Amino acid sequence: SSSLTEAKEFVKRLRRQTDLCNMVKTVRALLNNNSTVSVLRAGLHAIFNEKSLDVTKDLFQEKFRNPKKRQKNIQLKCLKNFISSLTSSTDIRDLLSSLSSDLQTFVIKPSKSKEAFKEQASDFMLKWNLLLSNVGKILTINRTDSFG
Numbered sequence: 001s002s003s004l005t006e007a008k009e010f011v012k013r014l015r016r017q018t019d020l021c022n023m024v025k026t027v028r029a030l031l032n033n034n035s036t037v038s039v040l041r042a043g044l045h046a047i048f049n050e051k052s053l054d055v056t057k058d059l060f061q062e063k064f065r066n067p068k069k070r071q072k073n074i075q076l077k078c079l080k081n082f083i084s085s086l087t088s089s090t091d092i093r094d095l096l097s098s099l100s101s102d103l104q105t106f107v108i109k110p111s112k113s114k115e116a117f118k119e120q121a122s123d124f125m126l127k128w129n130l131l132l133s134n135v136g137k138i139l140t141i142n143r144t145d146s147f148g
Contacts, residue, residue, distance in 0.1 A: 024092055027092050028092050031089065031090055031091070031092060034089070037087065037090075040086070041083065041086055041087075043139055043143035044083050044086075045083070046142075047135060047138050047139070047142075047143070048080070050142075074106040074107070074124065075124065075127045075128050075131045076131070077102070078099065078102040078103070079131060079132075079135070081098060081102055082098060082099055082102075103124075106124070107121055107124050
């Protein structure tokens, strides 16, 4: 049963790796198209300018925590940094490096223990997924041209 569990985990990781490789191929092709990148950037900037993400920002408020420990919406900072580094003919490795640097700064370095890291990382992932889902919905509904 131990071998079966390990095999299942290996298959999951392999599928995840394949999905990531396919996603990178797609993104790389899109990044080489100047007009697609320009329209996407315009759509993303419009979301911030129209304050479409205010509902999402409200969900990130941690009213029940100690104000000194309140997270300063690192997901929005990461997304804004990602958008600012998104230019036509940007290499996907540069975008991932930028995001990795933000994760290092906002999630990994501030963690003082393994438990704190696990808590901060899971909190970041939950809110990051929520943010990206909301951005995708807003782009789908209000900015269909951003999808090329």
